Amino acid sequence: MVTGWLCPRRLRFAALVVGSIAASAMIVVGCSNVTEGKPSVDSADAPVYRASVSASIQESIASSSARESERQESLTQEAVHTSCESLSTSSVDAITAVNAYVDAFNQSAADAEAKAGPAIDALNHSADLVGGSVSDPLTPxxxxxMRSWVDAARRLAVAIAGNYGPDEFNAAITKLNDTKTSALNLCDAAY
Incomplete structure (x- = not known):
C-alpha cells in the first residue's frame, strides 16, 4: 500500500503542475525578446494608406448622409399622412354637418336652428384637428x-353662427370647398 506523497494520483498531479509551470515559463521567455532596429515609414506605402483612410472617411460620410436623408424622408411622409388624414376624415364630417344645416335651412325646417350647432362644432373640430397636425416636415x-382650410372652416362656422346673408354664406362655402380641393390635391401629390 502506497501512502503520503508517493501515491500515483498525487504524483500525476504534481507532474501536471510542474509541467504547466514549465510551459508557461517557455511562453514568457519566448515572447520577451526585443527586436532591435529603428522604426521608419515606408514612403512607398504612405500614399496608399492615406488614400485608403480618405476613401473610408468619404464612404462613412456618404453612408451617414444617406441614412439621414432616409430618416428625413420618413419624417416627412409621416407628417404628410398625419395632416392629410386629419383633413380627409374631419372635412367629411364637417361638410356632412354643414349640408344637413343647409338642407334644413333651405326647407325652412323646424330643426334648422338645431342643426347649426353640430355644423359649427364639426367645422371647428376639423379646424382644430388639421391645424394641430401642421408640422415642420410638411412642404410650405x-x-x-392646410392653414387655408383651417381659416375657411372657422370663417364658415362664424357665418353660420352669425346667420350671415346668402352672398356671404355662399362665399364662405365656396372658399371652404376650394381650400379642401387644393389641400387634398397637394396631399395626393405628396403620397
Missing part, C-alpha cells in the same frame, strides 16, 4: 393649404 405649400 402643403402647410399653407
Amino acid at each position: 405649400e402643403l402647410k399653407d393649404a
Whole structure:
C-alpha cells in the first residue's frame, strides 16, 4: 500500500503542475525578446494608406448622409399622412354637418336652428384637428393649404353662427370647398 506523497494520483498531479509551470515559463521567455532596429515609414506605402483612410472617411460620410436623408424622408411622409388624414376624415364630417344645416335651412325646417350647432362644432373640430397636425416636415405649400382650410372652416362656422346673408354664406362655402380641393390635391401629390 502506497501512502503520503508517493501515491500515483498525487504524483500525476504534481507532474501536471510542474509541467504547466514549465510551459508557461517557455511562453514568457519566448515572447520577451526585443527586436532591435529603428522604426521608419515606408514612403512607398504612405500614399496608399492615406488614400485608403480618405476613401473610408468619404464612404462613412456618404453612408451617414444617406441614412439621414432616409430618416428625413420618413419624417416627412409621416407628417404628410398625419395632416392629410386629419383633413380627409374631419372635412367629411364637417361638410356632412354643414349640408344637413343647409338642407334644413333651405326647407325652412323646424330643426334648422338645431342643426347649426353640430355644423359649427364639426367645422371647428376639423379646424382644430388639421391645424394641430401642421408640422415642420410638411412642404410650405402643403402647410399653407392646410392653414387655408383651417381659416375657411372657422370663417364658415362664424357665418353660420352669425346667420350671415346668402352672398356671404355662399362665399364662405365656396372658399371652404376650394381650400379642401387644393389641400387634398397637394396631399395626393405628396403620397
